[in-house]
Amino acid sequence: MLTFLHSFYCSLSLPELGRTERGILSGYLNRFGYDQGVFSGIVGNEDWRKQFGYPNDSEEGIIVSCYNLGCLLGCLINFFIGEFLGRRKTIWLAMGVVIVGAILQTTAFTVPHLIIGRLVTGAGTGLKTSTVPMYQAEMCEGKTRGRLISSEVLFTAVGIVVAYWFDFGMSFVGGPIAWRLPIAMQIVFAIFVIVLVFGLPESPRWLMNHCQEKEAIEVLCAVYDKQEHEEYIVKERQAIVSAIELETNASKKSFWSIFRNDEVKTGQRVLLAWGMQLMNQVGGINLVVYYVPTVLKQNVGLDSQLSQILGGCIQIMFMLGSLLPAFMLDRMGRRRTMMIGSFGLGVCMMMVAALLSQVDKPNGTSYASASVSFFFLFMLIHGMSINSVPWVYVPEILPLEARTKGTAIGVSSNWLWNFTVVMITPVIINRIQWRAYLIFMITNFVFIPVVYFFYPETGNLRLEDVDLIFSRGGDPVKQARIMAAEIKAHGYLVSDQPGDEKEIDSVGVEHV
Numbered sequence: 001m002l003t004f005l006h007s008f009y010c011s012l013s014l015p016e017l018g019r020t021e022r023g024i025l026s027g028y029l030n031r032f033g034y035d036q037g038v039f040s041g042i043v044g045n046e047d048w049r050k051q052f053g054y055p056n057d058s059e060e061g062i063i064v065s066c067y068n069l070g071c072l073l074g075c076l077i078n079f080f081i082g083e084f085l086g087r088r089k090t091i092w093l094a095m096g097v098v099i100v101g102a103i104l105q106t107t108a109f110t111v112p113h114l115i116i117g118r119l120v121t122g123a124g125t126g127l128k129t130s131t132v133p134m135y136q137a138e139m140c141e142g143k144t145r146g147r148l149i150s151s152e153v154l155f156t157a158v159g160i161v162v163a164y165w166f167d168f169g170m171s172f173v174g175g176p177i178a179w180r181l182p183i184a185m186q187i188v189f190a191i192f193v194i195v196l197v198f199g200l201p202e203s204p205r206w207l208m209n210h211c212q213e214k215e216a217i218e219v220l221c222a223v224y225d226k227q228e229h230e231e232y233i234v235k236e237r238q239a240i241v242s243a244i245e246l247e248t249n250a251s252k253k254s255f256w257s258i259f260r261n262d263e264v265k266t267g268q269r270v271l272l273a274w275g276m277q278l279m280n281q282v283g284g285i286n287l288v289v290y291y292v293p294t295v296l297k298q299n300v301g302l303d304s305q306l307s308q309i310l311g312g313c314i315q316i317m318f319m320l321g322s323l324l325p326a327f328m329l330d331r332m333g334r335r336r337t338m339m340i341g342s343f344g345l346g347v348c349m350m351m352v353a354a355l356l357s358q359v360d361k362p363n364g365t366s367y368a369s370a371s372v373s374f375f376f377l378f379m380l381i382h383g384m385s386i387n388s389v390p391w392v393y394v395p396e397i398l399p400l401e402a403r404t405k406g407t408a409i410g411v412s413s414n415w416l417w418n419f420t421v422v423m424i425t426p427v428i429i430n431r432i433q434w435r436a437y438l439i440f441m442i443t444n445f446v447f448i449p450v451v452y453f454f455y456p457e458t459g460n461l462r463l464e465d466v467d468l469i470f471s472r473g474g475d476p477v478k479q480a481r482i483m484a485a486e487i488k489a490h491g492y493l494v495s496d497q498p499g500d501e502k503e504i505d506s507v508g509v510e511h512v
Contacts, residue, residue: 033156035098037162063115067122070118071123071419072419073126074125098121138403142461146329243464278414281418287436298429315379322387330460333457342444345444350438356437393455397466400464
């Protein structure tokens, strides 16, 4: 496991740096998942409900979902300051904001106090989630980027499981400590990350883009354990410089430049990033992550304790599903994984709706019990597919010039739709019951043709090579297939200039 974690942050070879990045990885990612999962087991706590005046379904939806609204705010903040601060400083800022928010939540005695705390915590999470995947992508080789970044989802799932079972265990303690202590634990994770970020280097691509070439080369040499004069470092430097030149010529550095359809189709790529994160959220995942105990109790008819236990087991399935992309995503591909996953999730939601529609008929209890198995299967499939690909795809589809702002916009889609789904879920579950699952069935099935026709494959390409998918002209999906065939046949990308006798290898370096 240590070897796997070491490789996750792109095989940083220096021993002390390797130890530090292992700690930051587990600390950050478990903290991210912990934040997401901790409220799932708290909303049903009797002391919590009493403290905040027994909120109805609409009020509960607002309290839970305002965290996601804060995350959206954090993405917007990162849009304006992220490129100025760089990757490391933005992570530090994010953790500081999370600590303030966690303190506010832990000390809350009124609903407005609690909502402000969740908004602030969410802002820190938004800053972090729109920075860390981008940082990871910029520190990884193309052939391993998918599985390395998708490991984020694995550790997020671990954090969700830890939070859920911690909530369940504390529910037997009783009193305010049963919910205040789990919330306060967010502070511990955040402090851990702040300390360990000191051991991580700045992104070499950010350094190069900010005229700090010497520092960028030093980081590249440390990341790949090579000397400055070695061929690999020379190629990597050339690829980054070439990409910066192409993107700079394509558009000016301005607020609106990332929305323009320039030579590298920046605006189109930002839209693809935004849509990819939408798919992550509107397929029904938040119904399960935040409300599965409530769903099992109200829709399936289980008692409170059994609902909590089964809810925790369902979260474990999410963690197990996340193991597959952590090891195999670069072989599986982005497009195929998304389409197969969307089909599987749509089938699960269809079966849940069909079975729960029979609860009022003879043997209705048996039908309801059978529906639980599809919640298990849903979480397994989601962890294997839809929850992994967007976090990989968003930073890698974007050009370097627009990566900070574009990632912020892409991840803002995640939190915007997360907020929307979490807010309306308790209402639609109570009002239309089993029919609510048909909504998620339809959204999942719609994603299949959307991905097939509009999303090019980016797996196994250097970040700088992705520009060529769009700059060569024509259909990006078709161009991605052509580029994949070129690399498979020749081991490099053939120059797209007519009559040119030079060839471009898979990192964008010319061979005469």
